[in-house]
Amino acid sequence: MSDKGGGTEAQxxxxxxxxxxxxxxxxxxxxxxxxxxxxLILAPRLGYLPLLxxxxxxxxxxxxxxxxxxxxxxxxxxxxxxxxxxxxLFDLLCAEPERPWNLTIHFRGYPGxxxxxxxxxxxxxxxxxxxxxxxxxxxxxxxxxIMNMSQSDQAELWRSVLNxxxxxxxxxxxxxxxxxxxxxxxxxxxSSTPKSDQTVNTDLDATGTTRTGKVxxxxxxxxxxxxxxxxxxxxxxxxxxxxxxxxxxxxxxxEEKCFSLHDAIKYLLPEMFTExxxxxxxxxxxxxxxxxxxxxxxxxxxxxxxxxxxxxxxxRIQGIEPRLEIPFSWVVNNLMNPEHYLHISIYLKLVxxx
Amino acid sequence: MSREDAAIAAIKHALKALKKRHLLEEGAHSxxxxxxxxxxxxQGSEWKExxxxxxxxxxxxxxxxxxxxxxxxxxxxxxxxxxxxxxxxDSLISDLQNELTQARDECSRLATLLEEKxxxxxxxxxxxxxxxEQFEATTLRADNxxxxxxxxxxxxxxxxxKDAERMNEANAIYKEMVDRQKETSIELLARQQVDGVxxxxxxxxxxxxxxxxxxxxxxxxxxxxxxxxxxLFEHNSGKLVSGGQDKTVKxxxxxxxxxxxxxHGCLGSVLDLCITHDKKSVIAASSSNNLxxxxxxxxxxxxxxxxHVDKVCAVDVSKVSNxxxxxxxYDRTIKVWxxxxxxCVNTILFHSNCNAxxxxxxxxxxxxxxxxxxxxxxxxxTGKLISEVAAHSFAVTSLSLSRNGNVIxxxxxDNLHNLFDMRTLEIxxxxxxxxxxxxxxxxxSCMSPDDDYVAAGSAEGSVNIWSVKSAxxxxxxTEHTSPVLCCSWSNLGKPxxxxxxxxxxxxxx
Numbered sequence: 001m002s003d004k005g006g007g008t009e010a011q012x013x014x015x016x017x018x019x020x021x022x023x024x025x026x027x028x029x030x031x032x033x034x035x036x037x038x039x040l041i042l043a044p045r046l047g048y049l050p051l052l053x054x055x056x057x058x059x060x061x062x063x064x065x066x067x068x069x070x071x072x073x074x075x076x077x078x079x080x081x082x083x084x085x086x087x088x089l090f091d092l093l094c095a096e097p098e099r100p101w102n103l104t105i106h107f108r109g110y111p112g113x114x115x116x117x118x119x120x121x122x123x124x125x126x127x128x129x130x131x132x133x134x135x136x137x138x139x140x141x142x143x144x145x146i147m148n149m150s151q152s153d154q155a156e157l158w159r160s161v162l163n164x165x166x167x168x169x170x171x172x173x174x175x176x177x178x179x180x181x182x183x184x185x186x187x188x189x190x191s192s193t194p195k196s197d198q199t200v201n202t203d204l205d206a207t208g209t210t211r212t213g214k215v216x217x218x219x220x221x222x223x224x225x226x227x228x229x230x231x232x233x234x235x236x237x238x239x240x241x242x243x244x245x246x247x248x249x250x251x252x253x254x255e256e257k258c259f260s261l262h263d264a265i266k267y268l269l270p271e272m273f274t275e276x277x278x279x280x281x282x283x284x285x286x287x288x289x290x291x292x293x294x295x296x297x298x299x300x301x302x303x304x305x306x307x308x309x310x311x312x313x314x315x316r317i318q319g320i321e322p323r324l325e326i327p328f329s330w331v332v333n334n335l336m337n338p339e340h341y342l343h344i345s346i347y348l349k350l351v352x353x354x
Numbered sequence: 355m356s357r358e359d360a361a362i363a364a365i366k367h368a369l370k371a372l373k374k375r376h377l378l379e380e381g382a383h384s385x386x387x388x389x390x391x392x393x394x395x396x397q398g399s400e401w402k403e404x405x406x407x408x409x410x411x412x413x414x415x416x417x418x419x420x421x422x423x424x425x426x427x428x429x430x431x432x433x434x435x436x437x438x439x440x441x442x443x444d445s446l447i448s449d450l451q452n453e454l455t456q457a458r459d460e461c462s463r464l465a466t467l468l469e470e471k472x473x474x475x476x477x478x479x480x481x482x483x484x485x486x487e488q489f490e491a492t493t494l495r496a497d498n499x500x501x502x503x504x505x506x507x508x509x510x511x512x513x514x515x516k517d518a519e520r521m522n523e524a525n526a527i528y529k530e531m532v533d534r535q536k537e538t539s540i541e542l543l544a545r546q547q548v549d550g551v552x553x554x555x556x557x558x559x560x561x562x563x564x565x566x567x568x569x570x571x572x573x574x575x576x577x578x579x580x581x582x583x584x585x586l587f588e589h590n591s592g593k594l595v596s597g598g599q600d601k602t603v604k605x606x607x608x609x610x611x612x613x614x615x616x617x618h619g620c621l622g623s624v625l626d627l628c629i630t631h632d633k634k635s636v637i638a639a640s641s642s643n644n645l646x647x648x649x650x651x652x653x654x655x656x657x658x659x660x661x662h663v664d665k666v667c668a669v670d671v672s673k674v675s676n677x678x679x680x681x682x683x684y685d686r687t688i689k690v691w692x693x694x695x696x697x698c699v700n701t702i703l704f705h706s707n708c709n710a711x712x713x714x715x716x717x718x719x720x721x722x723x724x725x726x727x728x729x730x731x732x733x734x735x736t737g738k739l740i741s742e743v744a745a746h747s748f749a750v751t752s753l754s755l756s757r758n759g760n761v762i763x764x765x766x767x768d769n770l771h772n773l774f775d776m777r778t779l780e781i782x783x784x785x786x787x788x789x790x791x792x793x794x795x796x797x798x799s800c801m802s803p804d805d806d807y808v809a810a811g812s813a814e815g816s817v818n819i820w821s822v823k824s825a826x827x828x829x830x831x832t833e834h835t836s837p838v839l840c841c842s843w844s845n846l847g848k849p850x851x852x853x854x855x856x857x858x859x860x861x862x863x
Contacts, residue, residue: 013373042380318372320372327361
């Protein structure tokens with residue numbers, strides 16, 4: 001995509017990521033004949049859906065009924081929460097990635113009982129800043145850095161997020177001192193790739209002092225209680241109640257070099273791992289993406305009570321399904337969203353106890 | 355370090371996955387989407403640019419046009435102004451030329467005028483010279499005339515003085531004659547006073563006329579239906595007022611026998627009438643127990659005097675003041691009224707009913723004639739009986755005062771008519787009617803204004819006229835066919851009016 005910006009290669013991929021959308025106008029709001037063709041648009045993974053409205057509206061403006069517009073999006077009957085990044089929504093709701101992603105746009109009948117009201121770009125901005133504050137509080141124990149940020153810095157930060165400019169973002173966010181953990185894996189990795197020693201060095205400098213810290217994580221868990229073999233057959237999510245959402249900090253120390261994604265998930269969902277089982281590379285049905293089967297809980301005591309037990313089917317971050325032994329520090333540093341939150345989507349499958 | 359290796363392998367795997375995802379998502383779709391959106395954008399922008407350019411050009415054109423039009427307007431106004439200026443100047447020039455020619459004309463005219471004037475002046479000068487000579491001649495003549503005049507005036511004055519002397523003589527003779535005349539008139543006056551009756555001093559003396567004995571019926575008027583009980587002449591005039599059974603009061607002109615006015619408002623039949631001395635009010639006594647006072651000029655009832663409890667049969671008003679009214683009713687009372695206020699001011703009670711009454715000349719004494727035949731005098735202020743006299747053996751029907759107020763005539767049901775001296779209440783004369791009967795309890799008789807005659811009606815319909823001096827009937831007038839109720843003699847001496855029970859009025863002269 002763009003090599004001009006700073007950041008690691010993975011960061012650049014994460015920032016450049018975009019989901020192709022095919023947006024249809026809801027049938028009930030079509031006033032012209034024939035109905036307008038669907039709009040094709042690239043939605044940045046780190047962006048939010050309401051920010052696309054200004055681009056989408058010209059496609060449909062001619063066929064809209066008169067009146068005030070309150071825009072919302074829907075995927076297969078589920079109104080989409082606008083404050084969740086587009087990439088996270090895509091990862092969570094499309095079990096098998098659907099490209100382009102078919103969404104339905106609505107300009108009327110805002111479902112106020114399901115969604116929080118959104119008044120354009122400002123709402124999104126404030127939601128973003130609030131999330132940033134939250135993250136800062138988790139990381140530093142306070143949010144002074146954010147509160148004390150100058151008006152121009154704040155505007156620039158938001159602009160960089162809006163336009164997907166990684167370089168500008170790195171420049172502003174470095175002032176916030178929200179680095180979490182050192183990451184010598186990237187150093188090693190980068191040294192092997194003869195791309196830029198400079199960036200690595202700067203990285204090292206920035207993260208020279210490894211701190212013990214907490215990592216803010218947003219975890220979306222989708223449980224599939226039917227016995228399906230293929231993840232594509234996962235039932236359609238038609239209500240947010242079917243998705244459990246965990247907003248919790250992962251606490252780990254920089255010295256634990258081998259603190260892996262697996263460890264982090266275990267930290268977040270301890271009930272899933274009542275008994276530690278050595279990770280074994282299980283050959284799952286979905287090829288290389290389904291890496292781990294090792295987290296199966298074979299607790300005898302729980303099996304006596306429950307017939308079904310959850311099993312992690314899929315872990316998806318920024319559209320990829322990393323292996324669970326990947327170091328968590330690398331994941332945090334490279335795949336986190338601009339508000340310093342790591343968004344993880346997890347598919348759980350209830351499998352009967354053998 | 356196997357874990358580390360595994361970790362590095364996992365990172366590499368993740369990087370690979372990222373690249374793959376990139377290729378699948380944005381890498382695969384972005385060029386197509388960009389390619390789709392570009393033509394629209396570029397075309398749009400191209401057209402937009404063109405349109406903008408054209409618009410700018412148009413605006414420039416407009417601007418240029420507006421500038422030109424402005425210039426044009428300015429120039430047009432300029433040219434108009436200069437044109438107007440030229441016209442003005444032209445007209446000015448022509449005006450000035452006109453003025454110049456006029457001035458020239460005037461100049462020549464004035465020159466000719468001047469010549470004429472100088473000629474006229476010369477002529478006048480010569481005339482003046484002539485006139486001067488004439489004037490000198492005339493002054494000479496005037497001097498002569500003045501001298502002559504003086505001489506004539508002297509002569510005239512002399513004549514005048516002679517005349518004055520003659521005049522003085524004539525004046526002396528005239529004075530002598532006037533003195534003689536005065537003496538004779540004083541003699542005449544003394545003679546008249548010796549007569550005993552100072553008629554010239556009386557009020558209304560200028561109307562005095564000798565009464566004549568009426569002989570013929572001049573007019574016969576059917577005045578009131580059901581009978582006419584009361585008639586009365588206005589003081590010193592020929593106007594007659596009558597009241598009757600039909601509850602009206604009518605005013606007549608006796609010369610023409612025409613009705614001049616009818617006064618309504620009375621609720622009962624009119625039994626007696628009187629007129630105030632100023633002729634402004636007519637007062638009627640009515641059988642409805644009331645007295646009515648009309649204002650003659652307006653014909654409206656001014657007062658209704660209430661207080662009697664039986665029919666009011668007689669009324670009279672003071673000859674001195676227009677205020678005091680006296681009335682007698684069949685409730686055995688005589689009431690004195692104040693006409694100005696409309697109140698009863700005094701009530702006299704007596705056991706015998708009063709049929710007729712009249713006030714004395716000074717208005718201080720009431721004379722009343724009663725059913726018991728007596729004539730009584732009352733003090734109007736105190737209501738006390740002053741004196742009484744037995745006038746008739748039956749009821750008194752009528753009382754009337756002579757013009758000078760010294761004699762009072764009374765009539766009674768004993769068919770006699772007595773004349774009393776007011777001062778002594780002695781009988782002066784008794785008039786007998788040769789068997790003619792008095793018609794009713796209220797049949798009124800009357801005296802002539804010179805007190806020489808008495809007229810009274812009878813039940814047979816005849817009217818008898820007596821001479822007071824001889825106490826004998828001098829005339830009997832027969833025209834009425836029913837009993838005569840009332841007689842009234844005009845203060846002018848004639849005519850005499852009588853009314854009867856049928857309501858007819860006869861005027862006699």
